[in-house]
Amino acid sequence: MEKSFIVSKDDWSLHRKGYIDQQRHMQKVKEAIKKNLADIVAEESIIMSDGKKVIKVPIKSLEEYHFRFNQNKVKHAGQGSGNTKPGDVLGADGSKGPGKGPGAGSEPGVDYYEAEITIDELAELIFEDLGLPNLKEKRQKELVTESVRFRDIRKKGIMSNIDKRRTILESIKRRAMHGKEDKHITPEDLRFKTWDEDIKYQSNAVVIAMMDTSGSMGPFEKYIARSFFFWMVRFLRTKYQHVNIVFLSHHTEAREVTEKEFFTKGESGGTRCSSVYQLALEIIEKRYNPEDYNIYPFHFSDGDNLPSDNEKCVELVEKLLNVCNIFGYGEIEGLYYNSSSLMSVYKKITNPKFTSVLIKDKTGVYPALKAFFKPKTDVFKI
Amino acid sequence: MTSEEIEQFQESLRKISEKARDFGLDFYDMRFEICPADIIYTFGAYGMPTRYSHWSFGKAFHRMKTQYDYNLSRIYELVINSDPCYAFILDGNSLIQNKLVAAHVYAHCDFFKNNQWFGNTNRNMVETMARNAERIREYELKYGRDKVEECLDAAMALQEHIDPRPHIGKQGKKSVKPQKVTTPYDDLWDIGHRKEEEPSKKVRKFPEKPEKDLLKFIADNAKELEDWERDIIFIVRDEMLYFWPQIETKIMNEGWATLWHARIMREIQLNEEETIEFAKMHASILQTSKMGINPYHIGLKIWEDIEKRWENPSAEEKEKYGRPGGQGREKIFEVRATENDISFIRNYLTRELVEDLDLYLFQKVYTKWQVVDTEWEKVRDGLATLLTNGGFPYITVEDGDYKRNGELYIKHWHDGRDLDLYYLEKTLPYVYKLWGKTVHFETMVENKKVLYSFNGEKIQKVNL
Numbered sequence: 001m002e003k004s005f006i007v008s009k010d011d012w013s014l015h016r017k018g019y020i021d022q023q024r025h026m027q028k029v030k031e032a033i034k035k036n037l038a039d040i041v042a043e044e045s046i047i048m049s050d051g052k053k054v055i056k057v058p059i060k061s062l063e064e065y066h067f068r069f070n071q072n073k074v075k076h077a078g079q080g081s082g083n084t085k086p087g088d089v090l091g092a093d094g095s096k097g098p099g100k101g102p103g104a105g106s107e108p109g110v111d112y113y114e115a116e117i118t119i120d121e122l123a124e125l126i127f128e129d130l131g132l133p134n135l136k137e138k139r140q141k142e143l144v145t146e147s148v149r150f151r152d153i154r155k156k157g158i159m160s161n162i163d164k165r166r167t168i169l170e171s172i173k174r175r176a177m178h179g180k181e182d183k184h185i186t187p188e189d190l191r192f193k194t195w196d197e198d199i200k201y202q203s204n205a206v207v208i209a210m211m212d213t214s215g216s217m218g219p220f221e222k223y224i225a226r227s228f229f230f231w232m233v234r235f236l237r238t239k240y241q242h243v244n245i246v247f248l249s250h251h252t253e254a255r256e257v258t259e260k261e262f263f264t265k266g267e268s269g270g271t272r273c274s275s276v277y278q279l280a281l282e283i284i285e286k287r288y289n290p291e292d293y294n295i296y297p298f299h300f301s302d303g304d305n306l307p308s309d310n311e312k313c314v315e316l317v318e319k320l321l322n323v324c325n326i327f328g329y330g331e332i333e334g335l336y337y338n339s340s341s342l343m344s345v346y347k348k349i350t351n352p353k354f355t356s357v358l359i360k361d362k363t364g365v366y367p368a369l370k371a372f373f374k375p376k377t378d379v380f381k382i
Numbered sequence: 383m384t385s386e387e388i389e390q391f392q393e394s395l396r397k398i399s400e401k402a403r404d405f406g407l408d409f410y411d412m413r414f415e416i417c418p419a420d421i422i423y424t425f426g427a428y429g430m431p432t433r434y435s436h437w438s439f440g441k442a443f444h445r446m447k448t449q450y451d452y453n454l455s456r457i458y459e460l461v462i463n464s465d466p467c468y469a470f471i472l473d474g475n476s477l478i479q480n481k482l483v484a485a486h487v488y489a490h491c492d493f494f495k496n497n498q499w500f501g502n503t504n505r506n507m508v509e510t511m512a513r514n515a516e517r518i519r520e521y522e523l524k525y526g527r528d529k530v531e532e533c534l535d536a537a538m539a540l541q542e543h544i545d546p547r548p549h550i551g552k553q554g555k556k557s558v559k560p561q562k563v564t565t566p567y568d569d570l571w572d573i574g575h576r577k578e579e580e581p582s583k584k585v586r587k588f589p590e591k592p593e594k595d596l597l598k599f600i601a602d603n604a605k606e607l608e609d610w611e612r613d614i615i616f617i618v619r620d621e622m623l624y625f626w627p628q629i630e631t632k633i634m635n636e637g638w639a640t641l642w643h644a645r646i647m648r649e650i651q652l653n654e655e656e657t658i659e660f661a662k663m664h665a666s667i668l669q670t671s672k673m674g675i676n677p678y679h680i681g682l683k684i685w686e687d688i689e690k691r692w693e694n695p696s697a698e699e700k701e702k703y704g705r706p707g708g709q710g711r712e713k714i715f716e717v718r719a720t721e722n723d724i725s726f727i728r729n730y731l732t733r734e735l736v737e738d739l740d741l742y743l744f745q746k747v748y749t750k751w752q753v754v755d756t757e758w759e760k761v762r763d764g765l766a767t768l769l770t771n772g773g774f775p776y777i778t779v780e781d782g783d784y785k786r787n788g789e790l791y792i793k794h795w796h797d798g799r800d801l802d803l804y805y806l807e808k809t810l811p812y813v814y815k816l817w818g819k820t821v822h823f824e825t826m827v828e829n830k831k832v833l834y835s836f837n838g839e840k841i842q843k844v845n846l
Contacts, residue, residue: 004399005412007392009383009473012417018424018447021440028437064438065808066539067775069799072746075754077765079670079679080740088753090672090744 025062032062033117034125041126041369042227042362046119126366127235130373150193157192166191205240205294207233208283210276212301214251215268221332225300226263227365228330235373236296246283250276252306256283272309273301273342277316284323295324298372303331303341310345321351328372329356383416383473394481394650401646402488406715409491410505411466414484418473423447425460425470429625432512434519434617436534459483463494463628465505478656482643482663489642492718493635499627499722507624514617521610532815533611537618539812542774543596544619546626592778592793595619596813599779605788606818615816629772630722637681638718640667644682673751675741675765683739684730689714727766733758741765767797775801780824789820796826803827810836 033040040046078090153163170189175181209229211222229245236243247262248254251269254276280297288295297320305313321327331343346356357368383391395414402409417425425431427443449455458475462468469487471480494500504510522530593599601607601615628635647660668679691699693710700707721729735741736758743755743764755761770776781791790813794801806823813821814836823834824846831846 004409005392005395005414007388007395007414007416009388009416012421015421015424017435018420018427018440018443021435021437022444023440024435025437025440025444062441063808064441064539065805065812066542067777067794067809068802068805069775070802074768074799075743075745075764076673077675077761077768078672078742078744078753079675080672080742080753081670082740084740084742084753084756086742086753086756090751090753092750 029062029117030121030125033122034128037126038363038366040122041231041366042224046122046230123231123234123238126231126369127238129370130235148195148197150195152194152196153191154194155188155191157190157194161193163191163193204242204244204292205236205296206244206246206288207236208246208248208280208295208297209262210248210250210254210280210297210299211262212251212271212273212276212299212304213249213265213267214271214304216271216302216304217332221300221302222263224332224359224362224365225330227362228300228359228368229298231365231369232296232298232372235369240294244288246280248276248279248283250279254279271301271305273299273305274309274312274316277313277320281316281319281323284320290323296326296328297324298328298330300330300332301342302333303343305342305345310342313342314345314349317346317349317354318351321349321353324353326353326355326372329354330368331356331358333358333360387477388416390477391480391484394477395484397650398481398484398646399488401649402485402492402642405642405645406711407488407492407642408496409467409488410464410495412487412491413466413468414487415468415470416473417470419450420447422457422460422470422472423450426457430462430508430511430621431468431470432508432515433621434511434515434534436538437531438538459487461487461490462508463500463503463505463624464508465495467491467494468508476659478652478659479663481650482647482660485643485646486639488646489639490635492642493631493638496719497627497631497634497722498720499630503624503627504620507621511621514621518614518617521614525608525610530614533614534618536812536815537597537615539809540596540600540816541618541622542772543594543777544598544622544626545593545595546623546630548595588782589779592780594776594778596777596779596792597622599782600790600813600816603782604817607816611816626772627722630724630769633677633681633684633723633769634718634721634726635681636677637679637683637685640664640678640682641685673744680739680741683735684726685714687732687735688717688730723769724766727762727769731762731765736761767799770797775799777823784822787819789822790817791822792824794823794825800827801825806834807836807841810834810841814838 080088150161153166167185167189170191171185174186174189207229209225211217211225233243233245245259247257247259249257249262249265249267250271250273251267252272252275256279257265276299284290284295317327317329329343329346331341343356343358346354355372357364357371359365359368391414395412399412423446424443426446428439433439446455446457450457456472458472458479460470462470467487467490469484469491471483475483494503518530518534589599597615597619601612601619604612607615644664647664652660668676668682670676670679689710691710692705692713693708695703695705695707699705717726717730741756741761742753743761744751745754746752747754755764776795776797777792778795779790780793781789783789784791792813806825810821810823813823820835820837823836825832825834833844833846835842835844
């Protein structure tokens, strides 16, 4: 009988279509994430993830919309293993919806899409629009770190640095030129890798994180501050080799605390913001010479300050502005927000290094980051 | 696969194709292509190796490939309805897996070739899609990728709304008016006659009858589209027309292939080890699911039941339907030639089958998925409803000049199932994008007629 079939096996290694379109899809996912950054930045799963590198970000805009039935109202068909009766429960909400049976898959199932993205990738997206204003060259520039990089090839060198591939290539070239069947490697063939010294200037930054822990600052206010510092520290780390953080919490008195205390501990009592500015100035004087450090003090409060203290605050903020790169003040509009707040007092500060932002909810964190770190270096070069 | 393994595979193909012929299967020449996993999954995601590029295929590919990488699912083969028939086979398959796959593929090919719903499909679709992809590629170079992608996004959002059977129910449309031959001297004949009234004085409906083929209607009539955009819409439509019979015969086709791969494999000498591996694979194909139906399983059971009832009819069947018996094989070949999933379910999903297979309908009740019907007729009809129009809502264009303003009025023919309103609101902008003017969409929400409109800026919802 004649043969009615052909079997073949080709080289498919150049068939990359799936991967190319997958990339396009990922690119679109990233665009979608970027559009929704405000929602994602303060996402709990990110802020609370310590070191977990991959996070899941639900992306709605990448669904493929079409006219379809409401899956929650439609009667679906299923198959049991015998004696199924009306009223039998197959699963709770949130368990895998109907649609994907083995081998099936053409039914419109519950289709949601969760993009996976690493925190680093997300950070890249967030930081794309951020810049570091008022960057100053510090004295410690003289402190250099040296590292070594191999990026040159020479004919002389030490044997341990021989470049085998290039040596063989030279040998092949030489033989090809002479047309000889000579398999030896002569001294002229030898090629060595040589190094350059890479000089990096050490730069340091210190963030002075200040937070009001008076009774009026609830978990929500603390969470907002936490989200903000999470990204801020990450951002500064992309710009400086070393970023130190000092945590200062205050009510009527200020003190230096650990990170854990800073974000979790609540205290009661009134508020005197000047106390924390005073402490910040002391710490700067003692430990972080402005000649050596780029200093970023940030203060979060709900603005409910003791009125008699307001004047002193302005005074101390001005002092801080003299030594720091930028000073950020974030006021969180919480449950007991009072409009006659510290914010209104700070309105009269005109120093361009001073930025204040009012945050109402989670989505306000990203705009706050953008407000504090807008790339305005050119305008305010000192 | 090493060349030695390929040789072995070819040897078994000779036997398998011979057995398939002996059983009466009638197929095109076969082209088996051995591919690595990522290629199989590419083809699975695109539906065709040569199809155009779009991010949604990339998304599907990524999901399928990930499932494969985590060992959650596996595509053993991909078979293309074409002449010759292409089958792509996973390189990692064992020989016995490939034998099963080949037997399965021969039956699919027989189905493609002989089922009447496939009668109008383009058997050169591999090449046609390659040309389509090439044209779209050219448009990308000429008009920019983003513009082409926007157009594809919109057209693909509406791709299910075509008319797979435009010839049915439209015979009456052709008015048999003898075509007059026009010459420059025609007016001579009119001397002394009153001029015929222009027929178009009446208010013409546009379209005259509700038009199911939304894509074609838009591509033909949208005012603002460029020619290349119309071309893209027609490409999407053509490819959907090609895939449509596969959507409509999934249960029959998979059941048919499973029936024959089992029978062919039984006729082939297998050693002990192979027998176990075959049984394992066959069983995994037939695995059922509580939250869905497995077309391979249901299809197979119905085919076997039909054959049995026509081969050895019961006394009642003999008397009532005059079924003489001995016609089992004949009957299943007749069914495979003439029916599709809906009629297959309606005609052959019997009470005994529903009960034996423990089929049911289930629904969300508050927060739980609960079985709501096990009564056989309800299950049968419920299943048929799910399969209606390929499982997609039935919508038609009612008016292409709504409000005498060129607006588009679409009607959803509500059959008791409400639409996903969030999706509806997200899809209307795509219709608008193609039509270029305000788009209206009539549907029912909880037994009330509602009209959704999108004017390019916002969605409006009005109770009718």
